[in-house]
Amino acid sequence: MGFGSGSAMKVRLLVPNAYSQIMIMNRFVRIALCLAPLSLAGQQLPADLIVTSARIYTVDESHPVVEAFAVRGGRVAFVGDARGALTLRGPQTRVLDLGGRTVIPGMTDAHGHVSELGQTLAIVDLTGASSYDEIVARVAAKAKTVAPGVWIEGHGWDQNRWADTHFPSHEKLSAAVPNNPVLLERIDGHANLANKKAMDAAGVTAATKDPAGGRIEHLADGSPSGVFVDNAQPITQHVVPVASHEELKRQLQNAIAETHRWGLTGVHDAGEPQNILDIYEELGRAGEINSRIYAMIGDDSTAIMKAFARGPQSAMYGGTLWIRSIKLYADGAMGSRGAALLEPYSDDPANSGLLKSTPAHLLDVATRALKNGFQVCIHAIGDRGNRVALDAYESALAASPTADHRFRIEHAQNLHYADIPRFAKLGVIPSMQASHQTSDMYWVGTRLGVSRLPGAYAWRSLLNTGIVIPDGSDFPVERVNPLISFHAAVSRQDANNWPPGGWYPEQRMTRDEALKAMTIWPAFAAFQEHDLGSLTPGKYADFVVLDQDIMRAPVETILSTHVISTWVGGKMVYEAK
């Protein structure tokens, strides 16, 4: 479908400038707000909080670096010098003298999976354990924190790291944790270790037969050893109860608390089912979301219909929850060769990947989303996946011209060169994860071949077309720490500064861009730029105090930066011990 009609033409003219027009408008608002506290200082209510003696990167072009700001009612009341900020000091005002520390606006992960992070945090991490005793100790420590009878799950044991590389058996574990069923997954997911209580719950005895394609390990006396291999794993897995509503709620809260540790004050939650969206609403109503959660609706027709009937919801519950976007999937992932490519995989010539949704489905949801005022965010990794997503957007916009749709492609990882300018033309935002580049660079060349690599993780090529790139991590696929992506964005190198000079370094971002990619660009990608993304009078006072100046420190030291404290709406939500 081309751009033949007049109405489609209008879209093309309006959309590319949406970001710059909004930014210009913002600047007028900012200037007005910025002057107010100075000229009316005598009549202003005092600030709740004044931050001084800091190097503050505001991500606001009208005053990029300042030494102080003031907060009132959860929002920035003043930005500038210490003298100006202190005119807002009252008897109750807390003054935070940071002694030269660095402050940046609260960071937002533009693509993370909050409920999955919560699940990951709920299970015992067994990775790196160098003995079976260490495994048992980690599980026993967890058992002290839960009630008897509650299932304990773990992941990551690897007997090849231990002095005795035979499979472990359950006795030590069963003795140390007798009152809770325990199920521990091996590092590769191909075997489980269960304790006695878990085997009893599953009804496993010496008589239990091996299923086809699976094996139950046995002790010398013929009793089950606790290890269940491959197709035998479901025998114990299927008795683990699904997490209760209260458990899921606690997991979401734990996940948000984990993001605070790393300086995140917001997350674009990349697709959640209805029950998780309901829990967000419940937490929001109770005033228990201390973050900015931009929750995408997973691809579920009932949930989507329900959301359309209610309409887009922004800044609910005091600016803590947004539900106005839908997550779809065009294709799979590169690592498993599921990403859809225009030409076959270089290391698998019979395989071009697969489409997870039909183009008709993408078009249908995108068209209905436009009519109902919703944003669409399509996962697309391969060049064919991206082309299919762009085609769907182009057709939807031709059918239903919408000036400010802010449609997104999640990952936009490998692009055909001809498709790179289409993002700007259509006003589609590539929501990318810089850390994927440094995680994938060791093997992605063999998947794609050298000729396709210039279109992979092509940040500079995309930025040069005049668009913005919100940055994310895809946690828990990658680690939560947003500075890993910040470092990757500016260096295209891993934590060991490999490769020298960076991987396709011409695609690097500047530090200013990399900071915007974690602050104002995610805000724009979520229709939040009037409230979030910079330290600007009138916006929410979300900020992070760092122990190092990430804008000036040598690149190879960026990853040693620590978060000192994280603040949401002027309230501290995390402080380093």
Ligand SMILES: [Zn+2]
């Ligand atoms: Zn994801």
